[in-house]
Structures are given as structure tokens and as C-alpha cells.
Amino acid sequence: DAGVIQSPRHEVTEMGQEVTLRCKPISGHNSLFWYRQTMMRGLELLIYFNNNVPIDDSGMPEDRFSAKMPNASFSTLKIQPSEPRDSAVYFCASSLQGLNSPLHFGNGTRLTVT
Amino acid sequence: AQSVTQPDIHITVSEGASLELRCNYSYGATPYLFWYVQSPGQGLQLLLKYFSGDTLVQGIKGFEAEFKRSQSSFNLRKPSVHWSDAAEYFCAVAPYNNNDMRFGAGTRLTVKP
Numbered sequence: 001d002a003g004v005i006q007s008p009r010h011e012v013t014e015m016g017q018e019v020t021l022r023c024k025p026i027s028g029h030n031s032l033f034w035y036r037q038t039m040m041r042g043l044e045l046l047i048y049f050n051n052n053v054p055i056d057d058s059g060m061p062e063d064r065f066s067a068k069m070p071n072a073s074f075s076t077l078k079i080q081p082s083e084p085r086d087s088a089v090y091f092c093a094s095s096l097q098g099l100n101s102p103l104h105f106g107n108g109t110r111l112t113v114t
Numbered sequence: 115a116q117s118v119t120q121p122d123i124h125i126t127v128s129e130g131a132s133l134e135l136r137c138n139y140s141y142g143a144t145p146y147l148f149w150y151v152q153s154p155g156q157g158l159q160l161l162l163k164y165f166s167g168d169t170l171v172q173g174i175k176g177f178e179a180e181f182k183r184s185q186s187s188f189n190l191r192k193p194s195v196h197w198s199d200a201a202e203y204f205c206a207v208a209p210y211n212n213n214d215m216r217f218g219a220g221t222r223l224t225v226k227p
Contacts, residue, residue: 105157
């Protein structure tokens with residue numbers, strides 16, 4: 001099992017540009033989570049999906065952020081337009097939905113917005 | 115308010131010494147409890163989890179954690195730390211299911227030679 005795969009590993013962009021982060025969850029997992037990690041705020045849950053359906057996006061900071069999961073094996077997190085305060089490490093995680101299933105994390109995408 | 119607290123931001127121990135990382139939670143009922151480890155540039159890896167039953171749970175890499183209901187704590191321990199254990203450790207709780215998992219702020223562990 002390759003684990004959760006995120007791309008790119010690093011992204012450097014200029015303010016105002018569109019950024020798209022990608023995630024391939026573990027095959028068979030039906031829950032997918034997007035987290036943001038910063039020194040100031042730690043790990044924040046942005047949004048999660050169950051069976052490709054967004055369930056809770058209350059953690060998405062602004063309308064500039066959007067996430068999609070068109071199928072069980074792919075999800076994107078888009079920021080448009082990006083701002084310097086969006087600089088962070090963005091993690092995708094997947095799991096089996098339910099009480100006893102831990103989250104499996106990807107290695108993250110480090111985003112720098114200049 | 116529901117919360118997860120890791121009181122120690124940074125801990126330094128000598129290689130071979132014992133380790134205890136603290137975690138306290140504030141929830142109405144016993145939640146599901148987890149410890150994760152994050153090495154630099156990596157995602158979080160599950161060390162162990164507690165759902166019910168024996169309050170002392172064993173995890174990977176020689177770690178264990180003890181759930182104490184009376185103290186609302188789930189402290190992580192290791193009898194003898196190795197240099198490779200240097201990382202950041204996160205306690206997490208899921209009050210109802212894993213869709214509502216909350217993470218503590220993390221404890222950074224430094225291991226001295």
C-alpha cells in the first residue's frame with residue numbers, strides 16, 4: 001500500500017495566483033480530510049468528505065478556499081486567489097469511516113505564497 | 115469547551131532515559147484517544163490508540179500510553195528513548211467518531227546524546 005499520496009511536496013507561488021493541491025487517498029478508505037498546519041495555529045481541520053461527499057467545511061477559512069472529491073481516489077484543495085497568510089503545510093488524510101479507524105496522513109504539501 | 119491540552123511545548127531528554135509526554139482532554143464522556151508522531155518533513159504516523167478495555171495500551175516503536183479516567187489524561191511513555199525518537203508528538207481525541215478528531219498543539223521531543 002503506497003499510503004496517502006500528496007502532490008506537489010512543495011509549492012511556491014506569488015500572491016494572487018491560483019494554487020491546487022492534490023491528494024490520492026488509500027484505496028478502500030471512504031473518508032478524506034484536509035488539514036492545515038502552522039506554527040501559530042497547529043493542526044486545523046479544513047474539510048472532510050465521506051464517500052466523496054463534503055460533510056463539514058466549517059474549517060475552510062474563506063471563500064478563497066474550495067475542495068472537491070470527484071471520485072474515491074482523488075481530491076483537490078484549491079486556493080484562489082492565494083495570499084501570503086495561506087503559507088502553511090497542508091495535509092491530506094484518509095480513513096475508513098467509523099469509530100475505530102485512525103487517520104492515515106500524507107507527507108503534506110508545503111505552500112509558500114510570496 | 116471541548117479541548118485537548120499538551121502542557122509541554124518542548125521536552126529534552128537524554129538518550130536511554132525514560133520519557134513521559136502529557137495529554138489532557140476535556141470532554142463530557144470518554145472519547146477515543148490517539149497518539150501520533152511527526153518527523154520533520156513527514157505526515158503524522160499513528161503510534162497507538164485507545165477505545166475501551168485495558169487502560170494501558172501498547173503501540174509501535176516501544177511506546178505505551180495509559181488512560182486515566184479520573185484525571186482525563188492519556189500520557190505517552192517510553193522506558194528508554196532512542197535518538198531516532200526525536201520528533202513532534204500529537205495527542206488526538208475523537209469524541210464521537212474519527213470525523214471529529216481534535217489534535218493537541220504538539221510536544222517537540224529533543225534527544226541528547
